[in-house]
Amino acid sequence: MQATRRDFLKFTTIGGAAAAIFGFDLEPAYAQLRVLKIARANETRSTCPYCAVGCGTIIYTIGDRAKNVTPQVVHVEGDPDHPTNRGTLCPKGASLEQDILNDRRLLKPQVRRPGGTDWQDISWDQALDEIAQKVKDTRDQTFIEKDGKGNTVNRLETIAWTGGCTDTNEFNFLVVKTMRALGVVHLENQARV
Amino acid sequence: MNHSDQILSHGRILRYEFHERLTHWIAAGSYIYLMLTGLAFYSPWCFWIAALLGGGQVSRMLHPWAGLIFTGAILKMFSMWSAQMYPTGADKAWWDSIGHYIRNEDDQMPAAGRYNAGQKLLFWGFIICGVLLLLSGAILWFPEYVPWNLRFLRYLAVLIHPSAALLTIGLFLIHIYMSVFAERGAFGSIIRGDVSLAFAKRYHPGWYEEITGQPASPKK
Amino acid sequence: MSQATLRVQKMSGHAGSVPGDDAQREFTVCKLIDTTTCIGCKACEVACMEWNDLPFGETVFDNTYQTMPETRWNYWNLILFNEHEKEDGSLMWLMRKNQCMHCAEPGCLAACPADGAIVQYTNGIVDFQQANCIGCGYCITGCPFDIPKMNPKTNRVFKCTLCADRVSEGLEPACIKSCPTGCLHFGSKEDMKDLAEKRAKQLRDDYNFPQAGVYDPAGVGGTGVVYVLHDATRPELYGGLPSNPSIPWSVKLWKGPLKWLGNVAMVGGLIGLFVHYLRFGPKSREDEDIHPRGENP
């Protein structure tokens, strides 16, 4: 075969022809957007557990509360109705999803025995039984009914409760009830420090 | 290789050895790919070429690698041919007669050696543009690693790369036209390596004389 | 992925007109950043990370409160911290939220060769379509604010989307919603300009910032993010905010005159050669002195 004038014509027009042959349509009027990830998620109103501004948060979970779904958090955002934060959150509140879905969470009861160099797993029942027995023994051994002057004091100085900053009012009241009933006087809380 | 080895049977002369031909086609292949993908990036009107060649992502991914291959090929060409490409006095005369050349009045042309002045221009054009394309291309390959305060380099690169590429395209078009359409036998020479004595005599009389030791143009 | 309802009015690397252009009544959305009330809390940074589910990265302490030196492909929103001593010796701690400015005339879009990889919606949001992105990085060069960043693994470029997915559904961007002090505000460009000018006037009248003003640079056609600055005459104090940004001259030259020159040259060259062939034909018309080729294709 010899190169001819026709070859040249073919050669120069092949590109233009190809576009027509393949019929590409590169003219989308709309761009691809990620669908709103919380569009059908379930909303739960909560309160941020960090500082005392008490920002309203909305926790978005997958599922519509149907029985066959284990809710999984997909997003946390400020509650726009909440008068204090009006939907805003600080960098801690805004990252609450990572607090809920954190792979560092403790997931099972553990015990460290006297002289132990590591944690051991323990069942809930055994842990609670042992704790209750220790509380009982300690209280029975050290409960003070009267002070040096003969005044009734009915107190237990040998067991302490230190309560956290994120305990609810109701939990705190259960603590006050149970600890005061035991006679606990070393009752302190993050509120002190 | 001495000159007598270049004279083949059947009245043919070996013009390009195998490694020269291979180098040429490596350069040619990579260049064509670079040009096509480059054109796709150059103008929206040509972006369809990228689609034909596997999509924009693939084109962008392979373009710089093809560039490296092309760079290797032209470096090899440089080492093979640069000695023969330095301009000589005859080249000036050749350029002065370029009108004859364009009108296919080759017999009016001063005798050219193995490479005429136009081919030398092609060679040096590709070498110089190749270097520019490599340097600017490296910046364009990794723009995110060019610090913000050296961003003028990126700005230069986006100008130099297409400018140099356009120059090579001009050279390329002429090269193709000359070798495929204008000079019968040229194409074969880069495929099989040999040309006819007549071809050598007609287009590269200086070279013909050098090889055969006979005058090329009895007409003169 | 779904097709959302934002229409495209500008499109990168696109031949011919853009179908969404001039097709719809729409207002331009705008983000107002009042640097004078920014406390650098980084809520916006986190909100952006969380909304977009961006993967976390490594950071190192670098003698600053700033999270990292500059935005990353997976960190689109970064507050820049700058300690600035005034002439009278008093200190200013300037904080500026840095992110895509959503220029009316985006340098990234101008520089981008990939069809539809960068689009501007009719509401002004400039968005990257990673599906179309070819990873050439020209947008990085085209941007006068150093915003687009490449994911080295996938070779696609990312940046702030102005939460186009939220805006298209009628929500505000995530950063705007989170901002505790309200230094971020969102609305129409017109309203934000108005609000910004009012705030700047208040700063001049009531707060002893005689140079307070609004940053909405004309060099890129105005931006979809406007700043209120204590000193609008020196935007570079705020972590190098360019005082007069524009699409880089070389990008303009390259995408403008050079392109047309090149096009003309290439087409002209082709035509010239063709005409030459028609007029002169091949150099050797007769094959008498050339070895026949036909036998050996």
Added chain:
Amino acid sequence: MTNGWVDMKNTDMMLIMGGNPAENHPCGFKWAIEAKRTRSAKMISVDPRFTRTSAVADLFCQIRAGTDIAFLGGVIKYAIENNRIAKDYLIHFTNAAFVVEGDFKLPADTDGVFSGFDAERHSYNRASWNYSGGKPAQTASTAAGQSAAPPPLPPLPEKVDYDLTLENPNCVFQLLKKHYSRYTPEMVERITGIPKEEFQKAAELYTSIRKDGDMKKAGTIIYAVGWTQHSFGTQIIRTAAMLQLLLGNVGRAGGGVNALRGHSNIQGATDMAGLFDSLPGYLKVPTPADSSFDAWMKRTTPTTSKPAPWNSWNYYSNTPKFTVSFLKTMYGDAATKQNGWAYDYLPKVDRDYSWTHLWDNMYNGLIKGMFAFGMNGVAIGPDSKKNIDALKKAEFLVVGEIYPDETSEFWRSPGISQDEMKQIKTTVYRLPCAGFAEKDGSFTNSARWLLWKNAAVPTPGECRLDQAIVAQIFLKVRELYKKDGKFPDPILKLTWGYTDPKSPSLAEVLKELNGKALADLEDPATKAQIKAGQQLPGFAWLKDDGTTACGNWIYSGSFTEAGNQTARRDPSDPSNMGVHPGWGWSWPANRRVLYNRASCDVDGKPWDATRRQIWWNEGTEKWVGNDVPDFKADSHPKDHMGPFIMNAEGVGRIFAPLGAFADGPFPEYYEPFESPIQNPLHPERTNNPVVTGLKSADDKYGTVKDYPVVCTTFRLTEHYHYWTKNNPMNVQLVPEPFIEMGAEMANEMGIRGGEKVKVSSARGEYIAKAMVTKRIKAMMIDGKKTYQIGIPFHWGYRGIAEDEGKTERMMVNLLTPTIVDPNAHTPEFKGFLVKVEKA
């Protein structure tokens, strides 16, 4: 907070000191910014460091940590001298006009202490800190050498002598003026390090709201633990409160004294008395000396004390109603009038069992076992090493947590070898609890708003709800006591009537807190009736005859017959003053601004007609308004009832009489326990005279000779206590611990930003990278160049960065001292001494 977060938007002037709300309460701080934006309000930031708050303030003063009383005292002096006081407010709403007993002496006259100081016991006999009222004071002198507890204090006089011209040299106002006359700008400069011109600028700006006594504007003081955490923290806050009374800012929208609490529910924990020295609703715990319920009530129920023609509601006169109702909630039918409402069941407290003493008592072997639920005592400190050493001596520790924390792993804290570990006998149980999103219940925010939250997800793994864990432990203990044991009655008789006793519904507990009628009740005035068993509408219904039960009187009204009020979600705010009466529920009685009667003049008209909170309606003869009146609704202004209804006087206390505070009826400036100078006011009395250190081997205190640098600890907005070091997002924001120091100091020491620095105190050392900044400047303190540094405290030995080996695995609280405030028992985390070296 006397006011609330949203109320800040009403202010004209903010003094932010001892707090850094932009850093620590960004979302509440928005309302401070809102005031700037909408009212062109001004903001003054006074802090040891130029903070994120300072960045948006209009005036910044760099103060030496712990010298706030000198600053505020100076402002009081400035206000009085420049007639920038609220004269009418002062005369009618405070005790400025009250005459104080003649034998009361100020520190200026008695070598830097108030009258009654007992140097041996480091305490005051506070009998002379009383109003003059013509009533013979009871014998209050202590016989020499007697070592018994201090004698009981005399009561406040029923009818107080007063002088409305404020000219009586012994009236509170004159004493105040005299006391703070020593706090000159020069003195302020020597103590605080703030150049006097700058101090005067600040004093001028803050008091400018009361220019020529004009009452329209309101100013607020905003603080946090930067004030509390000192050996005189309560007195700093007192000084602020006095300044606010002087300027007439308390009770007013945009005014008040606003404590920004640092955690989601420590306001609630305080209200609920998770503290050794109180019972729910700020009822005082009984002491062994209270021989019976009645004796206890007699001691803790205040009697009215006021000028004869005035009126005082003295709301705490209802203490017996609150207390009986609490005991009925605790012990139900077992609490009867006959047994003093089960008075014996309550433990009696006459010692300091507070936080630092708790650890000291464990260190000394008294405490055998501890529960730590969401409370990381080792990291929180102070003196973390002492706390670790204390835990080594305990028999058992029960930790309820969601992340591995420092406390539960004290036995393998850095520096303890395997061999040493084997010597530690403590049994540690670590129980996996529920995160916030897994629990419902209510938090009380800093503005006293109770806000109900809902559980969003189930607990992961084997985690259990906190309330279930406590309930199950308690029920198991109770089972054991059913057989035998010491004094089992309070355990066996404790009410536990929850539907699911093993996991009480928190809504049921809130109902219990709100209280219910135990018999049919009728209000004699309105004839309104409540049937037995119904929820009470509020604490006004509480009775001291055993017919009502209420777990916490101030929370009465939170869960009524109308349902859970804390879950209300009506965001509307008709007055546009940030009241939001239908959102959640705030104690007391859904009042949003405390003492709001003081927002009106004596005649009941608002001081500022544009910010009307409540007012006296002549037509209906009632107090009405946009907020719930914190006042007796039908008390006619001409009766002159004081707006401060919780005080026996009915008025605000510029002078705090008798037992109110351990260390003085007026705040006097004392140096921090570890201080770089002697007190310029009285060099012979440098520190708070009633403060003493603890005595264990781990309680060490340094001097300026060895430790010349003032150090303060602080929080970052990117992190939350010792919690977010487990959160990858927050760790990315601020990946490593650091130490903030001024450029001048760093240059002098040849330290560059990012280099490691070692900070040591008498108690320990801490190593982290240096943050060299222009934001902390060298200071001239009493003529001596002094450097300050600040250290954010969010790291320990368990966390993402810690576990990856990117930190030195240390806690800042290895440095902090076990010195506490004598009133609030809060440790002096701020303003202790250290030395700084290259590490």
